[in-house]
Amino acid sequence: MGLEIADGRNATLVANLIGVALATFLLVLMERRGTMNMRHFLLPGFCAGLTTFSAVAGLTIVPSKGGQLFLFHNVMFSLLIMIVVLPISRKLIPART
Numbered sequence: 001m002g003l004e005i006a007d008g009r010n011a012t013l014v015a016n017l018i019g020v021a022l023a024t025f026l027l028v029l030m031e032r033r034g035t036m037n038m039r040h041f042l043l044p045g046f047c048a049g050l051t052t053f054s055a056v057a058g059l060t061i062v063p064s065k066g067g068q069l070f071l072f073h074n075v076m077f078s079l080l081i082m083i084v085v086l087p088i089s090r091k092l093i094p095a096r097t
Contacts, residue, residue, distance in 0.1 A: 009070055012055045013077065019051030020078045021085050028089035032096060 023043055030039035056074050060067040 008055075009059055009065075012052050012059060013070075013074060016051045016056065016074060017077055017081050019047050020081045022050065023047040024082050024085040025089045028086065028093050032093050 026039075026042050026047065030036075030042065034042075056071065059065070060071040
């Protein structure tokens with residue numbers, strides 16, 4: 001079972017939003033349960049590899065295709081994902097005792 005996204009911009013946006021949600025969850029997990037080494041591996045390593053913010057930069061510089069609007073959507077939706085996922089993660093992952 002797969003999800004097909006024909007438009008490269010939409011695929012980039014979906015990949016980034018999944019990466020932001022995962023990074024937000026992992027940030028809380030590492031803050032409460034993890035080690036600094038795992039945090040350095042998972043956040044800039046794995047999540048940066050998953051997200052495609054370099055593609056965002058490339059797609060943003062094409063003004064005739066709505067590049068600035070695409071950048072705006074990417075930033076706003078990413079912030080919205082963080083605002084939603086952060087409190088949920090904090091409720092699901094208890095602090096160390």
